[in-house]
Amino acid sequence: MNVTKEYSGTTAFLIAGLIFIVSISGITNHDLWTPDEPREAAIALSMNKSGNLVIPELAGKPFVEKPPLFYIISSAFLGLLGNFIGNTAALRLTSACFGLGTILFTFLLGSMFLERRRALLAAAMLATTFGFVHVTHWLLVDNALMFFVIAAIWALAGSYGLAQSRPEPALAHSALLPLAGLLAAGAFLTKGLVGPVIIAIAWLGLLTAFLNRAGWKPIFASKSILFHLGSLAVFLLITGGWVWLFYRQGGPELFREWWWNNHFGRFSGQSTHLGHISPWYYYLGVLPVYLLPWLAPFASALMDFLKKIWRREALPAGMLMLGFWILGTFALFSVSATKREIYLCVILPACALFSAAGMQENTSRTSGLILRIWLALFFAAAILGIAAPVLAPWFGSPAPLRPGGMHFTALAATAAALVIVLAKRPAFIPRFLLAALALYAVLLTVYCPLVDAYKSYGGTFRAAGQAIAKYPGLKLGAWNLDETTVAGFYYYCDLTFTAIGDRATLADILAGRHGTLNGAVTLQKKDDPINLPAGENQVIFEGRMGKRRLIRVLAAQDWQMKCIMKNAE
Secondary structure, X not given: OEOOOOOOHHHHHHHXXXXXXXXXXXXXXXXXXXXXXXXXHHHHHXXXXXOOOOOOEEOOEEOOOOOOHHHHHHHHHHHHHHHHHOHXXXXXXXXXXXXXXXXXXHHHHHHHHOOHHHHHHHHHHHHOOHHHXXXXXXXXXXXXXXXXXXXXXXXXXXXXXXXXXXXXXOXXXXXXXXXXXXXXXXXXXXXXXXXXXXXXXXXXXXXXXXXXXXXXXXXXXXXXXXXXXXXXXXXXXXXXXXXXXXXXXXXXXXHHXXXXXXXXXHHHOOOHHHOOEOOOOHXXXXXXXXXXOOHHHHHHHHHHHHHHHHOOOOOOHHHHHHHHHHHHHHHHHHHOOEOOHHHHHHHHHHHHHHHHHHOOOEOOHHHHHHXXXXXXXXXXXXXXXXXXXXXXXXXXXXXXXXXXXXXXXXXXHHHHHHHHHHOOOOOHHHHHHHHHHHHHHHHHHHHHHHHHHHHOOHHHHHXXXXXXXXXXXXXXXXXXXXXXXXXXXXXXXXXXXXXXXXXXXXXXXXXXXOOOOOEEEEEEEOOEOOOOOOOOOEEEEEEEEOOOEEEEEXXXXXXXXXHHHHHXX
C-alpha cells in the first residue's frame, strides 16, 4: 500500500471537501450534551447578553476557570448566526471552525519540512483521528487552544527556517516572530498558562535543531534580537492588558482564584473542588484510543525516533520539534494532578505530522489490518444506525426517528464509501481516507439524533421553565444544583436562582417561614441524596434528566393553598 504516491488533484479536492463536510456534520442535529456543553453555552450566552468581555460569567456569577477569548468568539458566532441556524448550532460551529483551522495549519506546518503529499496526508490523518473528530464536534475551549498552539508553532517554525535545508540565511523570516507572539497570546487568553507553555516546549525543539544547524551567532544578531523582543512585547502587552483589566474589575480574591487555584492548584492537586484528579498513568490508556486508526504508524515513528535519540543519531529539525512537542506535553500533562482525555487534543496535530513523516513507502501489515478493521466497524455501525428506526419497534421500543431523506442520503454515502474501498485506484491510503471521511459524516448525521433522545436535557429544562412560569409569585432558591443544572436553567429558560446556603434555610423556605423565598429548585443525583426536610413537600414540577439527575420544583407547604384561595376570591 503506497502512501507517498502523488494524489491526483481530484482526489485531493475530494478529501478536502469531505473534511469540510465531516467538520459541519453533527453540529446542528442535537441539543447540548453534558458534561461541558451546557456550561460553555451558558457562559457564551451570558457574554452575548451582558457585553462583559473581561470576566466570563455563568448565570450571573463570575466563572474564572478560563480566560474569555473562546467565549468572546463563540458569543460573536451566537450573535451573527443564532437567529439563522439556532443558538446551539451557532455555538458548536465555533468548535468546528477552530477544527478546520487546525487542519489547515497542520498542512501548512507539514509543508515546511515534508513533501507536499505527506503534508496533505498528515492533515487528512488528523481529520480522521477519533480523538480529533470527538473534540471538534463538542463545544469546548480546547478547540481554540489547539488552534492557537499549532498556529503559533507554525509561525515559530517559519521564523526559524524549518523549511530551509541549509543554515543560511538564518532567521530570514524572523518577521513572523511577532505573529507568533500574537498567537501565543491567543492561547493564553483561551486557557491560561498551559498554552504558552506547550508552545515553548515545541520552540525548544526548534531552537535545538536550529543551534545544531547554525549555532548561536544568528540568534544574537541585532535583527534577530529585535524581532524576538518584539514577539515578547506583543505577547506581554496583550495578555498583560487583559490581566490588568481582570484584576481591576474582579478584585484580588477573584484574581487569586483564577491565577493560583486554577493554574497551580490544578497542577498540584490542591484544588480538589475542580475535580478530574487522576493518577500519572491516566493518559497511557487514552492516547492509543485517541490516535485510532493511526496508532500503528505513530507507534512505529515513535520507536524509530527514540532509537535515534538513544544512538545519538542526527534528527531532522521537523521531527525534533514534533518529538519535543509530543513527549514534553505528554509528560507535563501526566505529572499534573488534573487530567481529562480532551486535554490531549493539543498534541494530535503533532502526532498526525509525526506519523505521516515516519510512514514508509509501503504501509506495514499491522497498520493495514487496523485500517481495514476500522473500516469494517464503521460500515457495520453505519448500517446499524441507518436501520435503527426500522429495527427499534422489533425490540419493543418506539422508533426514535422516522426513516426520511437523511437516512436515504446516509445510505447512499455508505454505498459510495463501499465502492471507493473496493476500487483498485487510487492507492489504498487515499481510498481509505475518502471512505473513512464519508463514513464519519454518515455516523455523525445518523447517530447524534439517536443519542440525543437519551442524552439531551433540553426538554426537561424547558418543561421546568414552563411550569415555573405558571406561578409568577413563586420565588425560588437553588438547593444542591450543580454547574450543568445552573447552566441549563440559564440557557434554556433564562432563569437564575439564589443559592440556599444550608439545610436550616431550606427547611424555613419549605415551611413558609422564610422572608423572601417561598420555593426551591432541587437536584438529586444518583447515590447523592439531597436530604429534604421532613414534611409534605408540594411538588410543582418533577423531571428526570438521564438516569442520574432528578429535578424538582418545590413550593412552601401553604403557598399553593394561598394561591388557590386568592384566585377563588
